[in-house]
Amino acid sequence: MAEELNMQKIEAKWQKKWEKEKIFEANPNNKKKFFINFPYPYLNGYLHLGHAFSSVRVDVMARYKRMQGFNVLFPQGWHYTGTPVWAAAQRIKEKEPKQIKMMKAMGFLDKDIGKFSDIQHWADVFVPAAKDDFSKLGNSIDWRRSFITTSMNPPYDKFVCWQFRKLKEKGLVVTGEHPVVWCPKDNMPIGDHDRGEGEGETTQDFIWIKFRMKNSDLILMAGTTRPDALYGQTNLWVDPKGDYVVVKVKDEKWVVGKEVVDKIKNQYCPEVKIVEKIDPKQLIGQWVKGPLVNNEIHILPAHFIKSNIGSGIVYSALEDPVDLYELKKIQSDKTYIKNFNLDEKEVKRLKPIFIIKVSGMEENLGESIGKEFGVKSDKDVNQLEVAKGELNKRVFRKGVMNSNCGICAGKSVPEAQIILKKKLVDEKDAIMFYELSGKVVCRCLTPAIVKVVSDQWYLKYGDKNWKKSTHKELDKMKLYPEAVRPQFNYVLDWLNDWACTHHHGAGTKLPWDNKWVIESLSDSTIYMAYYTISHLIKDIPEDKITDELFDYVFLGKGSGKKEWKKLKEEFEYWYPIDIRSSGKDLVQNHLSFCLFNHSAIFPEKQWPGGFSVNGWLLVNGEKMSKSKGNFFTIREMLEKYPADVIRANLMFGGEGIDDPNFDFSNVDLLIQKLKNWADFATTNYKTAKGSKEETNSDLIFQHHLNGCLKLGSEAMENMMFRTAFDKLFNQMQRALKDYINRGHTNQKVINDFIEIQTKVIAPFCPHITEEIWEKLGNKGFISLAKWPAADESKINPKFDQEEQIIEKVASDINNILKIVLEKQGVKKTKAYIYVLPNELNLYNESIDLIKKKTNLEITVFAVNDKSKYDPESKSGKTKPGKPAIHLE
């Protein structure tokens, strides 16, 4: 027995050796290269187990490729761009109690917390901590190339500026306007996770249609989400008790609800002015003319209209059950008509115009849905709301515009909406308007509004040509797993222009417009290229880092300076990136942005080789969260468990796009298994007893070994690390167990196995395997040893069959034993197995196995051995693969 292993001690030992020998510092040479990494984490605290999963996945691949003889580069940087840390620093400056409590929870002393009011201090604390965590986890990172983002790191800052100037030269950064959820007090947008209340709420697109009043210069603005229904407009609704005003907007006079004036100010026209109040009575009964149809329509009162919601005015289309039943009420109520001074003839004349056909429904949609939901009158408010919602759903999914709908005839409703929005806005018959989908409150407790930000800078991801070349890039790329391709294809088409600048936060200032800071997803799209030179650029004086340098290094433009040559060589050697690995949540933004920016800036030969996408780490089957109490930082895990075990258990937790699960119940088991292996390998290498000749038993074992090795290597290649670990460790161990149980071992076979087994788990458990490797008498690192190739000539399915035969015989014997004992109460101690002569060897070599499984004395006879075979016995007949059995 070897002395008890202290895994933690071993890990420190090997980490020191790796560092001393610089074996993970990768420099260009004449070997084939392999460049892999994952997005730099945002360091607003200590790294957690989820980061461990992402990094170890990359590390296992890096180590596997290294053992395959590749020159592997695995660098690691850290992200500081954006608002969270910046805002937290502000809050510490303001001594906000909640933030201070959070810092205390992270373990900082009162006297030190104040220092975190400077974002640089966050980096000073968390960057070394993160490096330490990843190193202790055994990640094979080239730390010389590490860097942080933002203006805290001037060379990187200049790199991002260069990137943006390139994009601008190509016309891919443009200004525009867009709606954001906005805090009027802080005067900045409130991101979804940055709210006091209202997470998940977004801005909703509305369109305000202009209805021009007859014999007047007034325009009534009616808000809607359904421009398609304009073809069926019958009248306008106003709130008879509402407060309406006339406002001057640019050179038009609009009639809107009094309370919506501020919204117009924020979203459309900052100079909007109220001209006068207007009584709704002055509006009711008037005639207006809306777009798309030629007839004029009436203005009618409706109790369900509120002048402070939307624009305060709505147009009516009688396919809507709410409108329909309201009109029915008015038509049948003479006093009402009289009270409002309406023209009875005109009111009675109104009836639904059928503009949309929905399969499975009658022509009169409002009537039809009303009946279905049991609506009797306008008083059934609840049913009406439900019916309206259901109808909208059906219309959106199945509705087709009728022939009376002009340019939209025959189109689906969603298509018609897109066409009409554009047409109406272009022809100045409408403006886009936005509302919050629900209540949002800023952290400063101010209710949020929607603001349309103008002169915002965009990356033109909506550009058709850009999309096209990005698709081409995607098509060429390898995806791990391939199943994510449909999602990528969808996202590339769906992505629209991206607001790439912010008012506040840490980052790089937009080079040509200093009031903007480049937003955090946009400064991280091509920085993998920066890793190739990040260690060298540190030696170049800041003022010598120019666009010419980047042009020369990355694009091969110009003749370049002598001291830039090395940078260019590094870039051209390492680029493109071979695999970028990330969580599935980043498919729709970061990874897709990475594709877009590469296709814009780099030539085709430097487009990424592959993306790997994985799920989100669960702990004991649950999402990791601080509130659930199952949140683990890497450092606290490393205090309790060996890195090799954490690594292996993470990788065995899951693969592909499914969420992997870190199951604590496996941890002790894994520690035991690894220690057992270390013990077995070191005690049996070159000392095990056994024959020299190769027997059937050896062949069966080698069959399994090579089978596992083949499947395991394939899984490694595809980053399917659960399968890989299963084949390369669990299954191989099973094969070894069976081999030993057979009782015929061979020293050379055992030696080979020990070497192979130790090597193939090295990417998962690098420390303990280094230790074993050293104890076996090897001089170099196992991290640099050659990955074993499967010997396919040793794989022969016939061995599987033979094994099954032996299994079956053993299980048959057990079955019979049980029955005999139950029925007759007799205990048997010996079994005689009668086999065909050509099977004798197979059985004799497996005799120990059968013994072990049955706990009997076993004797095997060939059937031609007449002296031992009693044909009168009721044990049955011997056939190929099916021996006769006799128990005594």
Next chain:
RNA sequence: GCUGGGGUACCGAAGCGGUCAAACGGGACAGACUCAAGAUCUGUUGGCUUAGUGCCUUCGCAGGUUCAAGUCCUGCCUCCAGCACCA
């Protein structure tokens, strides 16, 4: 609501037209070893049966295609991720 990916025995998970009562790993139960525990090894783990067999019921739910369906098609339920200016 939309887009993509899932739902398999106690749990995790393979299988993607017949060789499937369903690999593999945990767990549980029983046995061997041990003074004992742990570790290790062996067996059992849908039901009923049988001197080594045969049958029945199962792979989210409900239908369908087929001589044959976890495996293909349709509808539904349900879980995960994303749905934008945000890391």
